[in-house]
Amino acid sequence: MPDWVGHVVSAWILCRILSLKYEEFNTANIVLVMIGSILPDLYKSFIFFPDLKNYLMIIHLPIGTLITAGMLSIFFIDKKRAFLLFTLGILTHYFLDMLQMDFSGGIFIFYPFNWYQFTFGLISTDNWYFTLLILGFAVLVYAVTRFIKMKKKF
Amino acid sequence: MKLKIDTIKKRLALFVFLLFLICSLSIYYADNMMYHGHYSSIRNLTSNYPQGQVISVSGTVFSYENDGFLVGENYQGKLLYYHVISNVTVYPGDYISFNGVLGHDNSITIEKYEVVSPWSYEFELLRSIVVVPFLFILFIFYWRFDHDGLGFIRRK
Numbered sequence: 001m002p003d004w005v006g007h008v009v010s011a012w013i014l015c016r017i018l019s020l021k022y023e024e025f026n027t028a029n030i031v032l033v034m035i036g037s038i039l040p041d042l043y044k045s046f047i048f049f050p051d052l053k054n055y056l057m058i059i060h061l062p063i064g065t066l067i068t069a070g071m072l073s074i075f076f077i078d079k080k081r082a083f084l085l086f087t088l089g090i091l092t093h094y095f096l097d098m099l100q101m102d103f104s105g106g107i108f109i110f111y112p113f114n115w116y117q118f119t120f121g122l123i124s125t126d127n128w129y130f131t132l133l134i135l136g137f138a139v140l141v142y143a144v145t146r147f148i149k150m151k152k153k154f
Numbered sequence: 155m156k157l158k159i160d161t162i163k164k165r166l167a168l169f170v171f172l173l174f175l176i177c178s179l180s181i182y183y184a185d186n187m188m189y190h191g192h193y194s195s196i197r198n199l200t201s202n203y204p205q206g207q208v209i210s211v212s213g214t215v216f217s218y219e220n221d222g223f224l225v226g227e228n229y230q231g232k233l234l235y236y237h238v239i240s241n242v243t244v245y246p247g248d249y250i251s252f253n254g255v256l257g258h259d260n261s262i263t264i265e266k267y268e269v270v271s272p273w274s275y276e277f278e279l280l281r282s283i284v285v286v287p288f289l290f291i292l293f294i295f296y297w298r299f300d301h302d303g304l305g306f307i308r309r310k
Contacts, residue, residue, distance in 0.1 A: 004282035008289065028296035028308045035289055041282075050228070054184035058176060061183070067176045074165050074172075077305040101268050103251040104210045105192025112179055115190035125251075126274045131281065 002096050002123070004038050006131040009138045011037035011092045016138075016145050029085050036089020039072075040065045040097070061111050065090045100125050162304060193253060205256050208265060211236060212251040215244045225250060240264040247272045 011033045019025035025033075043059040046052055058064035069086035076082035098107060099122045106119030123130050159165055193210035213227035213236070222239040239261055244250060252267035300307040 003278050004285040008285050031289070031292045031296050035293065038285065038289075054187065055180045057187070058180035058183050063179060064176055067172050067179075071169055071172045071176075074159070074169050075305055077300060077303045077307045079159060079305075082306075101251075103193075103212065103253050103266070103268065108183075108187070108190075111183060117192050124268055126270045126278050128277065128281070 002100060002125075002134075003128070003131055004041065006134050007037040007041075007093055007096060008034045009131075009134050010096055011089045013134070013138050013141050014088070014092055016141050020145060020148060024081075029081070032082055032085035033089040033092075036069060036086035037093045039068060039086060039090055040093050042068065061108055062090070062094060063111055065093075099123050100127075165304075194256075203256070205258060207256055208253050209256050209262065210251075210253055211262060212249070215246055215248045215250055217246055235260065237261040238264060240267070242267060242269065244269055245271070249275060 012030060015025045015030040015033050019030075040060045043056045046056045049056070059068055066087065069083055069090060072086065073079045073083035094107065094109070098109075098118060099120050101121045101124060102119040104117070106117035106121075108115060109118050110116050159168055191210070193208055194204045211225065211227070213225040213234075216224045216226050216235070218224075219237060222237060222241075223244055225236045225238050226233045227236075228234075237260060238250075238252075238254065239257070240254075240263070242250075242264060249270045249272070250267060251270075252262075252264050254262040254264040254267075256262055296309055297306045298309050299305070
């Protein structure tokens, strides 16, 4: 996986760009997308329960993460919106994860319907240059979107 | 038909249903993943031995050998060792993931690989952990728990 900084900042970049057109992407809602972007990595809790690793892996499959997001959304007043925002974050997570090398063949993206595995296999798992690149891009997006929003105001 | 989940009973029922669903999928996945992977993994080498096939292995480098190094992975409380034939430069403690051709006596000839040093792994963990308190503070800042509606709601 790219590190969580990369995941969270990527989710923020996407939301920041979308906020130019859609009012739903205010800061409060962006926080939910950012949480969604690291939701699949909840499976990393296997560090504390090594024997359960294969069972916890379901959380790092799209179907498992979506169910987890559904379970979390129950604790929100506007459940549907919370679920959709988590889902957007989850999508950014899997997109980034599919960019990285995976020697097992990739993510079982269509489980339980199909055992097809997929990965682009482009970047190393511990590549922190990629995180730096994302951070640099985030600064650029912040500057440009801020400029556009200020221009809209006046 | 619109499904309304407005009472505590309905929410609890939905939560239990989703929990049951994810547990069922989890058990099915854990029991079957090893038979469906693109490559054989170290785990099903214990049940069959696909000699001559490309397999996928992830583990820690333990020591050097004459023509390669020894990789071990903890599997269900047991350490499984593999003799890796390669001229890749690695150090004991490095974490290596690779695809290689399985030979006799748990020897593997590497085809492609990725090595992660312990400091690199720890640095990645550190970078990731920093995000947790940051997100927690942001969440508390923008969301509050509404005791009447029993759910999180945006702060005004």
